[in-house]
Amino acid sequence: MEKLIEKYYRPRLPHIWCPGCGNGIVTSSIIKAIDKLGLDQDKTVIVSGIGCSSRASGYLNFDTVHSLHGRALPVATGIKLADPELNVIVITGDGDGTAIGGNHFIHTARRNINLTVILFNNNIYGMTGGQYSPLTPTDSKATTAPYGTLERAFDIAELAKAAGATYVARGTAFHANMLVDVIAKGISHDGFSLIEAVTQCPIYFGRQNKKGDASAMLKTQRDNAVTVEAAKKLSPEQLEGKFKIGVLHQSEAPEYTKQYQAIIDRAQKGAK
Amino acid sequence: MAKVLLLQGNQACAEGAIAAGVTFFAGYPITPSTEIAEIMAKRLPEVGGKFIQMEDEIAGIGAIVGASLTGKKVLTATSGPGFSLKQEFIGYATIAEVPIVIANVQRVGPSTGQPTAPAQGDMMQARWGTHGDHPVIALTPASVPECFTLTIKAYELSEKYRMPVLLMLDEIIGHMREKIEIPDYDTIEKPVRKGPRVGPSEFKAYEPDSDGVPPMADFGTGYRYHVTGLVHDETGFPNGSPAATEKLLKRLHEKVERDIDKITMYEEYKLDDAEIAIVTYGGTARSAYAAIDMAREEGIKVGMFRLISVWPFPEKEIAQLAQKVKVIVVPELNYGQMVGEVKKAVEGKVPVKPMSKYDSEPISPKELLEFVKNL
Ligand SMILES: Cc1ncc(C[n+]2csc(CCOP(=O)(O)OP(=O)(O)O)c2C)c(N)n1
Ligand code: SF4
Numbered sequence: 077m078e079k080l081i082e083k084y085y086r087p088r089l090p091h092i093w094c095p096g097c098g099n100g101i102v103t104s105s106i107i108k109a110i111d112k113l114g115l116d117q118d119k120t121v122i123v124s125g126i127g128c129s130s131r132a133s134g135y136l137n138f139d140t141v142h143s144l145h146g147r148a149l150p151v152a153t154g155i156k157l158a159d160p161e162l163n164v165i166v167i168t169g170d171g172d173g174t175a176i177g178g179n180h181f182i183h184t185a186r187r188n189i190n191l192t193v194i195l196f197n198n199n200i201y202g203m204t205g206g207q208y209s210p211l212t213p214t215d216s217k218a219t220t221a222p223y224g225t226l227e228r229a230f231d232i233a234e235l236a237k238a239a240g241a242t243y244v245a246r247g248t249a250f251h252a253n254m255l256v257d258v259i260a261k262g263i264s265h266d267g268f269s270l271i272e273a274v275t276q277c278p279i280y281f282g283r284q285n286k287k288g289d290a291s292a293m294l295k296t297q298r299d300n301a302v303t304v305e306a307a308k309k310l311s312p313e314q315l316e317g318k319f320k321i322g323v324l325h326q327s328e329a330p331e332y333t334k335q336y337q338a339i340i341d342r343a344q345k346g347a348k
Numbered sequence: 349m350a351k352v353l354l355l356q357g358n359q360a361c362a363e364g365a366i367a368a369g370v371t372f373f374a375g376y377p378i379t380p381s382t383e384i385a386e387i388m389a390k391r392l393p394e395v396g397g398k399f400i401q402m403e404d405e406i407a408g409i410g411a412i413v414g415a416s417l418t419g420k421k422v423l424t425a426t427s428g429p430g431f432s433l434k435q436e437f438i439g440y441a442t443i444a445e446v447p448i449v450i451a452n453v454q455r456v457g458p459s460t461g462q463p464t465a466p467a468q469g470d471m472m473q474a475r476w477g478t479h480g481d482h483p484v485i486a487l488t489p490a491s492v493p494e495c496f497t498l499t500i501k502a503y504e505l506s507e508k509y510r511m512p513v514l515l516m517l518d519e520i521i522g523h524m525r526e527k528i529e530i531p532d533y534d535t536i537e538k539p540v541r542k543g544p545r546v547g548p549s550e551f552k553a554y555e556p557d558s559d560g561v562p563p564m565a566d567f568g569t570g571y572r573y574h575v576t577g578l579v580h581d582e583t584g585f586p587n588g589s590p591a592a593t594e595k596l597l598k599r600l601h602e603k604v605e606r607d608i609d610k611i612t613m614y615e616e617y618k619l620d621d622a623e624i625a626i627v628t629y630g631g632t633a634r635s636a637y638a639a640i641d642m643a644r645e646e647g648i649k650v651g652m653f654r655l656i657s658v659w660p661f662p663e664k665e666i667a668q669l670a671q672k673v674k675v676i677v678v679p680e681l682n683y684g685q686m687v688g689e690v691k692k693a694v695e696g697k698v699p700v701k702p703m704s705k706y707d708s709e710p711i712s713p714k715e716l717l718e719f720v721k722n723l
């Protein structure tokens with residue numbers, strides 16, 4: 077790990093994350109996946125939006141963009157399409173990626189452009205102090221839902237799949253090794269990949285909803301997660317209140333930048 | 349080989365972009381700018397470039413910011429409602445110093461307004477549309493040939509100062525057809541971006557040269573730097589100290605202010621002996637030429653100061669103009685926007701008369717002539 081830190085992290089301590097926050101675990105899973113695949117560090121770009129999770133880009137030693145709230149995907153799309161040689165990895169939060177950035181999310185998935193999106197799902201707006209997000213479970217407390225949230229949460233993995241993502245996976249901060257594995261598979265996949273990383277915000281989601289401290293929240297992740305394989309053997313009743321982890325969906329479809337290259341080849345033939 | 353063509357302003361803008369070396373366009377269709385996107389969709393793949401229609405205007409400008417970071421010259425085009433959506437990223441490109449060009453073909457607003465009718469109502473939005481303190485460079489072509497040359501100029505400025513440059517067309521100019529001589533693109537000097545002169549280990553991504561502008565590395569070339577909309581220091585990493593904040597904001601302003609004489613562009617038309625000066629820009633200037641010619645035939649000494657660069661506003665030149673003439677008329681297709689800037693620069697030395705028109709019709713030469721005669 078020491079070597080990984082030296083190689084992939086910028087010497088920029090202290091970081092802004094609270095003690096017990098899951099963001100550090102998810103970030104190091106991304107790094108381990110990058111290392112496992114041996115990606116060229118000079119040809120790998122990390123783009124994030126705005127939020128606690130999106131601050132990760134600043135700590136990592138690559139070309140990095142800390143963009144605007146909700147807008148990481150358009151920026152990443154521009155980078156990838158302009159230079160398809162680059163590996164482009166997107167870090168986003170549940171609010172960043174599915175509220176303000178929700179429209180970009182479905183359209184980027186639909187295009188099947190080769191980006192790998194790691195969505196840090198802590199079920200809350202951490203950075204702004206605990207307001208509800210589209211991934212906050214119904215009836216949860218948030219500073220903007222003192223009586224409990226009325227809205228139903230997205231299943232972001234299902235949404236990604238329906239929108240056309242060709243790789244969809246879920247992991248948790250607790251199952252960090254598995255998270256490395258599903259992220260690595262997502263990066264290797266030639267198309268739009270979404271990895272939902274379930275993580276804990278003990279400070280704002282945990283406290284308001286009496287979920288205990290970080291270790292209690294990690295245990296909840298352990299207890300509620302069921303691997304895709306194990307889930308196959310369970311009845312819907314047994315799966316009640318649980319969520320699946322692992323590779324949830326993978327399919328083949330033409331990748332956008334490759335399709336665009338074919339257009340260039342055609343246009344240049346036609347022009348000459 | 350140079351060729352003479354009959355083109356629309358929007359077409360000339362698109363061709364100017366190609367001539368300047370643009371290889372990336374992302375945008376969202378909106379009247380009266382759509383032709384620019386349509387032409388880029390066809391032309392860019394022919395020159396090995398990329399076009400993408402995004403899900404909205406925010407995504408369009410976001411994508412060009414990303415593409416610019418890889419070293420490409422980039423364009424997006426829009427009109428009123430879309431221009432509003434682009435504002436947050438205009439601020440981002442200003443503070444993160446990402447060169448981008450945005451063409452705004454103005455139509456009647458606010459809101460959906462009159463999509464197909466000309467207006468010049470976004471001049472102040474161009475200046476103050478994004479939040480916070482920031483410098484702005486905006487150019488206003490008044491002819492089809494100028495759409496071509498000013499688009500190339502926009503890239504020169506945007507690459508040089510590492511900031512967004514706004515091309516403020518209006519529906520008159522965007523849709524008007526004129527003869528234009530297009531040079532062979534190989535003969536056109538392509539604006540270049542100042543790259544790093546040191547290796548990655550010594551590189552500080554936001555350390556400015558003496559011109560106030562930091563050299564910019566392309567993503568993917570080993571410099572591994574951070575781009576953020578947060579206030580940052582020379583390293584590019586967030587630094588919220590009062591000193592770093594003041595230093596950055598000051599530098600962003602000063603890199604433009606320092607060069608204001610180089611950036612300022614204007615045309616003087618029959619101003620030498622003029623007693624009345626018309627200060628205008630864009631499509632409205634077209635009527636001013638004609639009105640001045642007619643007035644001159646009647647012996648009225650009138651001329652025009654045509655703003656080509658509108659932002660930063662050429663205060664010094666307008667103040668000098670006020671020394672020479674007896675009255676200044678500012679015709680524009682809005683309720684009165686640039687006239688305020690003219691007044692500010694004139695400081696009460698001579699009367700400044702707004703001639704605002706906001707009924708969706710251009711100002712005709714005759715109307716302007718009448719206005720001048722009735723002064
Ligand atoms: C346009 C805009 N609106 C609102 C904000 C304020 N804001 C910053 S981060 C954030 C929410 C972040 O939540 P999430 O994406 O879940 O990230 P987390 O902090 O939980 O990791 C909000 C609302 C902003 N920066 N920009
Ligand atoms: S507020 Fe929550 S998400 Fe943000 S750093 Fe603290 S624990 Fe993590």
Ligand SMILES: [Mg+2]
Pocket residue numbers: 127169170171196197198199200201202209
């Ligand atoms: Mg969150």
